[in-house]
Amino acid sequence: MKRSSVIRRAVLATAAVALVATGCTAQAAGPGSGGRAGGGAPTASATNAPVTAAPSPSSVPTPGGSASGGSASGGSASGGSGAEPSSSAPTAAAKVLMKDGDENEQVRELQARLRQLDHFDRAPTGFYGSITGKAVSAFQKKRGLPATGSVDGTTWQRLLGLSRKPTADELKPSTTNKLDAPDAACMKGRVLCISKESRTLAWMIDGRVVSSMDVRFGSENTPTREGTFAVGWKAKDWTSTIYHTPMPYAMFFSGGQAVHYSSDFAARGYGGASHGCVNVRDRAKIAALFDQVKVGDKVVVHW
Secondary structure, eight states, X not given: OHHXXXXXHHHHHHHHHHHHHHHHHTTOOSTTSSSOTTXXXXXXXXXXXXXXXXXXXXXXXXXXXOTTOOOTTXXXXXXXXXXXXXXXXXXXXXXXXXXXXXXXXXXXXXXHHHHXXXXXXXXXXXXXXXXXXXXHHHHHHHTTSOXXXXXXXXXXXXXXXHSOOOOHHHHSOSSOOOOOOOOGGGSSSEEEEEETTTTEEEEEETXXXXXXXXXXXXXXXXXXXXXXXXXXXXXXXXXXXXXXXXXXTEEEEXXXXXXXXXXXXXXXXXXXXXXXXXXXXXXXXXXXXXXXXXXXOEXXXXX
């Protein structure tokens, strides 16, 4: 009986050691925690060290104490059970989801939601430019968030909680987009001033806006060129020699790229894109514009 009692005590002691070692192993992946550098299973010597020096509840350091203490439940020397969640959670919340230069449907939803809260005063375009950045900053300031102008996880979740899911009309309204501030190159002479950010065309004479209209541009694979050009030639009824599609009221300004009416734009809105041309969806407006614009008039395409 005496021998079996000794054996039983030895077995229980071994089990207790194994249990404590398992609790320490889960928290021992970081540098200086007693685990292997690669974060795998600890060696026998590394496993034994925390077991023989397991801290009592009264010896657990308070937050901000030394890095040598663990938790009462067998936490590691790297800061206890709260260290890992506190370092990973802010990283996920701070991850940038949308920023300047992005162009996608999530940006369109962002703009529509900001518009519901009176932070975005134009039709959603799906492009994240300076106007959207300023709207995001205003939203962040009002809610006590860092005004970065970019959308991180915290900003997005706050916006979702304060707005509702946009309707189809809110995402792609038929109303005319609000004009952007004209580029400096648009302020003198006769100019077709075209903003990619606000997706508008303003017909300007000596800095005065005569008329304006919505436009859309080429896709990522067939982008509309930016810069200062001149109308090279015009054609009221024209069909593309490359894509064999109608291009009524075409005003060519850069090779095969032109400002022209698009029935596809009128039907699908910003759900589509051109092959590089500047599409107009209001036929009456571009018909009137075509009659006013002369060969040689300036064309400025800017952000």
